Amino acid sequence: MNGMVEICVESRKSKVLSPSALRCLSRIPTINITSGCAHGCIYCYSRGYSQYPGEGKIILFSNIAEKVEDELKRKRKKPAAVYFCPSCDPFQPVPEVLRQTYETMKILLEHSVGVQFVTKAGVPDEFLKLFERHKNLVCGQVGLITTDDRIRRTFEPGAASVAQRLRTAKMLLDIGVELSVRADPLIRGVTDSDEQIRTLCEAVASLGVSEIAVSYLFLRPAIKKSFERNIKDQGLLDRILAPYSDGEWLAIEARGSRSLALPGALRKESFERIKKVASGYGITVRICGCKNPDITNESCNITRITDGPEKRLFD
Ligand code: SF4
Numbered sequence: 001m002n003g004m005v006e007i008c009v010e011s012r013k014s015k016v017l018s019p020s021a022l023r024c025l026s027r028i029p030t031i032n033i034t035s036g037c038a039h040g041c042i043y044c045y046s047r048g049y050s051q052y053p054g055e056g057k058i059i060l061f062s063n064i065a066e067k068v069e070d071e072l073k074r075k076r077k078k079p080a081a082v083y084f085c086p087s088c089d090p091f092q093p094v095p096e097v098l099r100q101t102y103e104t105m106k107i108l109l110e111h112s113v114g115v116q117f118v119t120k121a122g123v124p125d126e127f128l129k130l131f132e133r134h135k136n137l138v139c140g141q142v143g144l145i146t147t148d149d150r151i152r153r154t155f156e157p158g159a160a161s162v163a164q165r166l167r168t169a170k171m172l173l174d175i176g177v178e179l180s181v182r183a184d185p186l187i188r189g190v191t192d193s194d195e196q197i198r199t200l201c202e203a204v205a206s207l208g209v210s211e212i213a214v215s216y217l218f219l220r221p222a223i224k225k226s227f228e229r230n231i232k233d234q235g236l237l238d239r240i241l242a243p244y245s246d247g248e249w250l251a252i253e254a255r256g257s258r259s260l261a262l263p264g265a266l267r268k269e270s271f272e273r274i275k276k277v278a279s280g281y282g283i284t285v286r287i288c289g290c291k292n293p294d295i296t297n298e299s300c301n302i303t304r305i306t307d308g309p310e311k312r313l314f315d
Helices: 064-074 095-110 125-133 149-155 162-174 194-207 221-230 234-246 264-279
Strands: 006-010 057-061 081-084 114-119 138-143 178-186 211-216 248-251 258-261 284-287
Touching: 057 095, 064 095, 081 095, 095 114, 095 125, 125 162, 138 162, 149 162, 162 178, 162 194, 178 194, 194 211, 194 264, 211 264, 221 234, 264 284
Parallel strands: 006 057, 081 114, 114 138, 138 178, 178 211, 211 284
Antiparallel strands: 248 258
């Protein structure tokens, strides 16, 4: 046990560098260091996956670095970049996880393979030193759905505080890592008022970051159950779920499972409003077209692969 999280260690048998089922990530190799995630965000999509080990548990794959080294040797052409992680946080605060993430990222970077990530953690110093040595190969997104730690604790109980995430973002920018902020999932009526978006944009702009990717919460049966179990305030729960009664089922995963989204008109109107507020801070808002196919075909830039290297990712 580590803090509140039970860790089970396993060896990964299947290939490690594999495409994700999420449409936006389906064209680049991705790595999951664990199944489950110590951050325990109550909206986490991985809760609905068959490999999800259950609340408060993670399965750590202890041979990822070794397998990556082996898979890289076998590839005719190395991938341009690898994405961490579609269904866990690469920097979740568990020493064994951090060790495995570090070894894996180090191997990739030393083979000149880019490392891209999204995180809701504080990134430890040893990673910053590693990234500084390879800054042209590293790019990241810091996840931030609110600047209010009380709200953050309800939805992301085990993730880093807002202040810690902003510090991490600043340190990554200072060493020259390309960085943007990901406000995903925004929660209608709870984290997306004009005032809240203004405060979020202020925090982002003060870092010198000029881009935010936004998306709204999707409901799947496992996520709805997680909300019902974890949100004790019935009024808050009702407020979150109400707009989904007129929601739309969208296929946002390459494997075709469907998720309940807010009604299209409501999402559209909200994105327009957010864009307007953000523009006052010189911030460009990116909407994920994979998660909002009825609204846009824009990219949320979750990965930064240009046309050239993208073609050779899976050779
Ligand atoms: S940090 Fe990401 S992967 Fe981890 S629990 Fe939160 S949403 Fe899920």
